[in-house]
Amino acid sequence: MNKMLETILISTIMILLMVATALSFMMGLSHPVPWILLALLIITIALAKKMTGRHFLKWNDSYSVGVVVLDDDHKRLINLINQLQTAALYHTSDQYEKECFDALIDYTKTHFQREEQLLEENGYPGLEAHKKQHQAMIDQVGNMVAEYQQNADVTIEKTISYLKKWLIKHINGTDKEYSGFLNERNVK
Numbered sequence: 001m002n003k004m005l006e007t008i009l010i011s012t013i014m015i016l017l018m019v020a021t022a023l024s025f026m027m028g029l030s031h032p033v034p035w036i037l038l039a040l041l042i043i044t045i046a047l048a049k050k051m052t053g054r055h056f057l058k059w060n061d062s063y064s065v066g067v068v069v070l071d072d073d074h075k076r077l078i079n080l081i082n083q084l085q086t087a088a089l090y091h092t093s094d095q096y097e098k099e100c101f102d103a104l105i106d107y108t109k110t111h112f113q114r115e116e117q118l119l120e121e122n123g124y125p126g127l128e129a130h131k132k133q134h135q136a137m138i139d140q141v142g143n144m145v146a147e148y149q150q151n152a153d154v155t156i157e158k159t160i161s162y163l164k165k166w167l168i169k170h171i172n173g174t175d176k177e178y179s180g181f182l183n184e185r186n187v188k
């Protein structure tokens, strides 16, 4: 289901249930209806939380590359993607969406530079191939940002979906390949 429709539908159901529950308590505390409605409201809130939660990335210790400063960067990138997801999900202002995009792109570049510098300083043999992956990602996001100017709603979802998949795949694949190499050189 379209995320906007999903948000509107869930919000409407919750508001209706809240009003109905509040009004039903006028029947008296001994009446079963208000308690049934209250239970339905609690279940709806829990389901809404679960449905919303699945759109967000969550850091998992298995993503660790064994280097604290790089893990911290990856955690920050996950937070920035989630921030952009929040902006898209709740249809915040275009200005806020743009700020989230800019913050994510800026920090992605900062992280790539830090990671590449650390690999270069330690003479990592796979550096050039790794750099190419980073550059391909920056180029892809650049294209998506250009598309975003044409069709914001479609592009933002497409971009977030790409970023979520790319980041987790890159951390768990290409980034983890340097873990042992750096740890052996006391970079932790």
Ligand SMILES: [Fe+2]
Residues within 6 Å of the ligand: 115, 130, 134, 170, 174, 175
């Ligand atoms: Fe990387």
Ligand SMILES: [Fe+2]
Residues within 6 Å of the ligand: 070, 074, 111, 115, 171, 175
């Ligand atoms: Fe990385």
